[in-house]
Amino acid sequence: MIRITAWRRHPLARYAVLILALALVGMVYAAFVQAGKPADAAMAAGKVDDVAEGKSLFVAHCASCHGLNAEGTNTAPTLIGVGAAAVDFQMSTGRMPAANPGPQAPRKPLAPWVNEDSIRQISAYVQSLGGGPQVPGAEQVDAKLGDAGRGGELFRANCIQCHNWAGAGGALTQGKYAPNLNSSSPTQIYEAMVTGPQAMPVFNDTTITPEEKRDMIAYIVQVREQKDPGGFGLGRIGPVTEGIVAWVVGMVALVLAAIWITAKKRQKS
Structure with a gap:
């Protein structure tokens, strides 16, 4: 008893009791967390x-x-x-x-x-x-509740470098690519932002809030539902396809014009 009493009066006794109490609280908390x-x-x-x-x-x-x-x-x-x-x-x-190992897993029909x-x-x-x-709720991905104008600003600031302004996708390095978003549901778009699949970065709620994510979804849905009244959309990829079409059409027109001019000269001679 005298020895126990002496230990209780030791200057470090209070610290030992505090450490023991914290350890017990930690073990109890961990047990409840793991069970839950x-x-x-x-x-x-x-x-x-x-x-x-x-x-x-x-x-x-x-x-x-x-x-x-x-x-x-x-x-x-x-x-x-x-x-x-x-x-x-x-x-x-x-x-x-x-199905097969590769630089990137492609979208495909379900097993x-x-x-x-x-x-x-x-x-x-x-x-x-x-x-x-976790999987987002219905309200988090409801495009009707989002602001497409604000979502467009966020999309252009964070996404068009890879996905193109219209979500048409594009090539990346080492065989990877940013996929077309036209087949993605609002839930899948939200999940991609919070999980960062493949080469995509993670946009957590600190970087882009849930409300801003919904605004971006509203923009993506609005853009892919738009028509192309001015002509063919050409995949909405941008100046690359437009330049190719212009070059091909221009060259064909020049060749046909040269053939027509040559044929006219032969008829006159």
């Missing part, structure tokens, strides 16, 4: 069973590249922390599961087993592994 992760992800996805079903689908169709626990392999990156939005984007556009339910379930499972951006 799958439930939180399942609630976000809509069903409590989605995480378990998603894990089964992941092991069957995705683990060969991403690892049994989504830790990543030499073939594919880890999925821990990428969030449900990344999974929903990659699978709903047909980019995943990937036979990929549907709304399987995408939701795998998204919930990946979300449970480490959080990350």
Whole structure:
């Protein structure tokens, strides 16, 4: 007792008690957080069973590249922390599961087993592994609620360098490219901004707010619904296609004119 009393009166005793208390609080908090992760992800996805079903689908169709626990392999990156939005984007556009390795996974038709339910379930499972951006709600991607004029300013400032002013896409380095946005749904556009697929940078809510993202979606939807009353759109790629058409049409016109002039001279002689 005398020894215990002496330790209690030691100058460092208060610090030892404080450290012990903080350690206990930390362990209790970590236990609650780990226990709540799958439930939180399942609630976000809509069903409590989605995480378990998603894990089964992941092991069957995705683990060969991403690892049994989504830790990543030499073939594919880890999925821990990428969030449900990344999974929903990659699978709903047909980019995943990937058919062949390459600089960039192209958009393609969905695999036979990929549907709304399987995408939701795998998204919930990946979300449970480490959080990350979640699939946006309907109001976040509703183009009718956005300001297309403001969205156009943001799009021209951040996106046209790769995607072209009309979202027609364009070539990048090392075999990569910025895809055409005409086939992308508002949800997929939002998910691409918050997850940064392929060579695209991540535009988090600090860089571009959710309201500004919705404005950009409104602009993209408005532009791709516009008609081309002045003639052919030529893919809306810009001066490259316009220059090629002008050159080809001009050269053909010059050749035909030369043939016509030569034929007239022969008739006179």
